[in-house]
Amino acid sequence: MHNNDITRSITFVAHNTLQSTLLKESIENILALPINQLTYQQLINQYRFEDQIMTSLVLIDFSSLTEEDKATYFALRDQRFPCVDEVLINCPPESDYVSFLKWKNLVGVFYSDDSLDMLVQGMKQVLDGEFWFSRQLAQEYIRFYRNRQPVTTSDQFALLTKREQQIIKLLGEGASNNDIAQQLFVSENTVKTHLHNVFKKINVSNRLQALLWAKDNIGSEEFV
Structure with a gap:
């Protein structure tokens, strides 16, 4: 839980492309929050080898991660920043809850066909301590844990x-x-x-x- 009077920051993990840089700048300007953009390898280097401490929300471009990348990230997260909130963007629209069960700190899921306005609206909710899941995904989670x-x-x-x-x-x-x-x-x-x-x-x-x-x-x- 985060108090509203504490300024939060965002670490954006994505390939270093023009599209990701423009997206980062757009979110940063609209939310008026600092965003630190890292490639996946930079994230690994900083938090595995440079002994830094992760304190910000992690925004991850889901489409840029291989299965090997995910496994490495989960191991790093569990060791170095086990409680940091995670938000995934550019997820395939057909993704179901099984795709996200290993993201144990997941607080938001955005799909590849979501608009920038939708992303910003959802990020505001997340930064205010809410979930941002589609109704279907939330229902799948609840059914899974009820069973x-x-x-x-x-x-x-x-x-x-x-x-x-x-x-x-x-x-x-x-x-x-x-x-x-x-x-x-x-x-x-x-x-x-x-x-x-x-x-x-x-x-x-x-x-x-x-x-x-x-x-x-x-x-x-x-x-x-």
């Missing part, structure tokens, strides 16, 4: 306040901050504050990790 082996509610869930329990259950159902606010008759800022506290208590960094935590730690009896 996993049932779990017993953990003791950690019991340590949350009643309101925090309500919010993490709704988030586990795929609800947005606005959805949660409307259902609980509170403001979105109140929801964000509660989520910030919940994330600290359950030791997660973003909404996808929290959703996975909910599926593994909240038993079906809590949803009755």
Whole structure:
């Protein structure tokens, strides 16, 4: 969870082409946020060999990565920046949730036929702490995790306040901050504050990790 008063930055991983540079500059200008563009090899060199610390959101051109690149990235991420939010762009429109299961910090997915306006709108949502998934992808994620082996509610869930329990259950159902606010008759800022506290208590960094935590730690009896 990121507070709105903390300036975020973006690391854009893509081939060094005119198209990627123009896209980077467009997003940077519209969002008024610094974007550090790196090729895949530069990312590997900086964070494997130069001992740097990744603190920014990672925006990755999905179409530019080979399967070998992905495997190397996952190993590097898990070792060097395991909690940094990930956003994928230029994904094939036919991609389903299976394509994204290894992106464990995924908070946004954009497709090759999405417009720049759509990308900017989604990035604003992501930077505000929301997911940006298509309705179909979100439903596929939820169905996938619902069909996993049932779990017993953990003791950690019991340590949350009643309101925090309500919010993490709704988030586990795929609800947005606005959805949660409307259902609980509170403001979105109140929801964000509660989520910030919940994330600290359950030791997660973003909404996808929290959703996975909910599926593994909240038993079906809590949803009755």
